[in-house]
Amino acid sequence: MRECRIVSQKFDIYQSHKLDIAKEHGAYSSLKDAFALSPHEIVEIIKLSGLRGKGGGGAPAGAKWALMPQDGAQTSYLAVNCDESEPGTFKDRQIISKDPHLLLEGIIITCYAIRSHSAYIYIRGEYSQFAKILQEAIDEAYGAGILGADVMGLGYGVDVTIHRGAGAYICGEKSAMLESLEGKRGHPRLKPKRPEPEWYFGNPTLVNNVETITTVPYIIKHGANGYRAYGTEQSPGTLLFAISGHINKPGVYEAEFGTPMMEYINRYGGGIRGGKKLKAVIPGGASTAVLTAAEAECAILDYEHMRTIGSALGTGGMIVMDEDTDMVEALKNLLEFYHHESCGQCTPCREGTGWSDTLLGRVLDGKGSNEDIDKILELAKTMDGQTICVFAPAVAIVIRAFIGKFRDEFEARVNR
Amino acid sequence: MSFVFSEENLAKIEALKLRYPSPAALSLPCLWMAQYQDGHISLEAIEVIGELIGTPPMEIYRVATFYTMFHLEPIGKYHFQLCKTLSCALCGKAEVLEHLIQRLGIRPGESSDDGKFALSQVECLGSCGTAPVMQMNDLYYENLTPEKIDAILESLEGEHR
Numbered sequence: 069m070r071e072c073r074i075v076s077q078k079f080d081i082y083q084s085h086k087l088d089i090a091k092e093h094g095a096y097s098s099l100k101d102a103f104a105l106s107p108h109e110i111v112e113i114i115k116l117s118g119l120r121g122k123g124g125g126g127a128p129a130g131a132k133w134a135l136m137p138q139d140g141a142q143t144s145y146l147a148v149n150c151d152e153s154e155p156g157t158f159k160d161r162q163i164i165s166k167d168p169h170l171l172l173e174g175i176i177i178t179c180y181a182i183r184s185h186s187a188y189i190y191i192r193g194e195y196s197q198f199a200k201i202l203q204e205a206i207d208e209a210y211g212a213g214i215l216g217a218d219v220m221g222l223g224y225g226v227d228v229t230i231h232r233g234a235g236a237y238i239c240g241e242k243s244a245m246l247e248s249l250e251g252k253r254g255h256p257r258l259k260p261k262r263p264e265p266e267w268y269f270g271n272p273t274l275v276n277n278v279e280t281i282t283t284v285p286y287i288i289k290h291g292a293n294g295y296r297a298y299g300t301e302q303s304p305g306t307l308l309f310a311i312s313g314h315i316n317k318p319g320v321y322e323a324e325f326g327t328p329m330m331e332y333i334n335r336y337g338g339g340i341r342g343g344k345k346l347k348a349v350i351p352g353g354a355s356t357a358v359l360t361a362a363e364a365e366c367a368i369l370d371y372e373h374m375r376t377i378g379s380a381l382g383t384g385g386m387i388v389m390d391e392d393t394d395m396v397e398a399l400k401n402l403l404e405f406y407h408h409e410s411c412g413q414c415t416p417c418r419e420g421t422g423w424s425d426t427l428l429g430r431v432l433d434g435k436g437s438n439e440d441i442d443k444i445l446e447l448a449k450t451m452d453g454q455t456i457c458v459f460a461p462a463v464a465i466v467i468r469a470f471i472g473k474f475r476d477e478f479e480a481r482v483n484r
Numbered sequence: 485m486s487f488v489f490s491e492e493n494l495a496k497i498e499a500l501k502l503r504y505p506s507p508a509a510l511s512l513p514c515l516w517m518a519q520y521q522d523g524h525i526s527l528e529a530i531e532v533i534g535e536l537i538g539t540p541p542m543e544i545y546r547v548a549t550f551y552t553m554f555h556l557e558p559i560g561k562y563h564f565q566l567c568k569t570l571s572c573a574l575c576g577k578a579e580v581l582e583h584l585i586q587r588l589g590i591r592p593g594e595s596s597d598d599g600k601f602a603l604s605q606v607e608c609l610g611s612c613g614t615a616p617v618m619q620m621n622d623l624y625y626e627n628l629t630p631e632k633i634d635a636i637l638e639s640l641e642g643e644h645r
Contacts, residue, residue, distance in 0.1 A: 153607075153610060154608070158611055160610075161611070186503070193551070193553045194619055195610065197623055197624060227503065229500075229503045231512065231513070232513070232516060234515070234516070234552070234553040234554055235554075236552065237607065249509060251508045251511035251537070252511075252543075253546060253550040254551075269505040271505065310612070310613060312615060313570070313571050313575070313615075318612070318614070318615070319613045385612070387571055387574070387612070389574065398573075398574075401573050405607050409607060411550075
């Protein structure tokens with residue numbers, strides 16, 4: 069397992085969120101290279117690099133950028149998603165508090181590539197102390213002429229505005245985020261039939277996760293192949309994987325795609341806490357299918373492999389559970405989360421998350437029956453593929469994996 | 485009771501209007517400012533915001549009630565918000581919650597009679613690596629233990645003396 073520091077290059081440097089220190093370590097040095105290229109050329113480089121969206125979806129970033137109109141006829145926008153709320157995920161927070169200037173550098177390049185002059189960073193409301201650090205970095209960058217009407221004298225203007233959310237998980241969904249950014253409730257929008265940009269007040273808009281944008285300066289500096297030197301053919305590069313739960317050294321550690329999960333857990337995470345045995349791992353944020361210990365033993369951290377074992381890489385935020393974990397309680401915990409966070413727009417989700425939570429509560433109290441367990445699975449069916457966004461289908465995945473893989477634990481509760 | 489934005493906030497709102505394609509975008513920033521100003525968001529504040537950004541007050545109300553972090557009723561000055569989601573639950577949240585309930589003398593969802601404290605359980609705070617975690621007003625407190633809670637409460641007492 070190689071050490072790789074593409075996004076986390078300055079994480080260990082003292083006060084690297086300050087402009088002078090960040091600049092000493094190369095901040096904004098990719099801008100000259102970027103502005104020597106045409107916007108179209110940058111989009112091509114991003115396409116060639118194979119950069120994939122690092123917020124959980126893993127969609128190719130270059131293809132998304134290419135959807136943005138290149139004629140400049142209409143005002144366009146960049147909206148950076150920092151609404152990090154997926155349980156088990158806490159990586160964007162590291163970026164905005166430890167290396168905000170690398171994010172701003174990425175924003176400037178991205179804006180130039182999609183011919184936008186305005187970027188918004190939508191940041192979850194709870195992260196107010198980290199938003200403050202980011203705002204200070206933005207202010208410093210404005211003061212130094214890095215942001216504003218003329219970026220470093222290169223003849224291009226970029227404004228960056230932080231927009232604070234207020235505690236709604238669903239606003240991490242890109243169209244819900246744009247609704248919220250328009251001042252409305254965070255209700256996801258219907259998906260278009262054909263690929264098209266996102267729309268902000270009717271203007272073409274690119275939405276990318278913080279980490280995706282923060283990866284851009286490295287690609288500009290080292291070329292598409294420099295990025296492809298890490299990772300696998302289909303999942304090139306690195307990700308800020310995170311690890312939490314019953315683990316000795318929880319935290320965020322960058323690793324390349326293709327790293328075996330157990331190697332990551334043991335080397336970076338320092339193994340299972342208290343010398344206990346592993347029972348299960350949720351691999352990529354709460355909304356990915358839980359893996360048994362046996363599955364985790366063979367799991368490899370890249371998009372394709374995780375899909376072949378019936379789960380997903382997601383955000384790369386692993387939640388580790390040891391042999392003593394009560395899987396019924398763990399699922400109840402997650403169903404409470406989904407119940408609370410369903411935006412309420414679609415009936416199958418609004419009702420399904422509530423009823424599955426209630427039914428499992430009954431099982432947990434020893435008052436449930438086998439039919440209750442089956443009913444929860446039936447509810448999963450009604451939530452799958454029936455709604456505007458992927459929130460409810462994710463809940464279905466979570467329910468099926470937990471009950472499917474640990475059914476004996478659920479049945480033990482009803483037979484008591 | 486009427487609501488008036490401070491001069492400083494009014495200036496901020498005017499400056500922000502230049503940053504967005506439509507003033508309607510400012511509902512969240514304005515709601516935040518109103519809440520920081522008064523400790524909660526009153527119906528009067530909602531009317532003022534609606535007027536300022538050209539959105540019907542009912543729409544602002546719809547928005548304010550959608551987001552968990554907005555309070556439409558007064559709430560204790562020190563708001564303890566303990567994360568209850570999986571990583572925190574796996575790493576000892578229950579013990580911290582018990583201790584908070586004991587020390588504050590209130591249960592989740594309640595404010596103390598003197599208006600000093602409020603306690604909530606909240607969903608994932610995005611700080612799973614340092615579980616258990618809580619947010620007290622705008623600040624995170626991580627790797628919590630009952631002893632840490634005691635220390636935090638002591639420092640708050642100090643503020644009051």
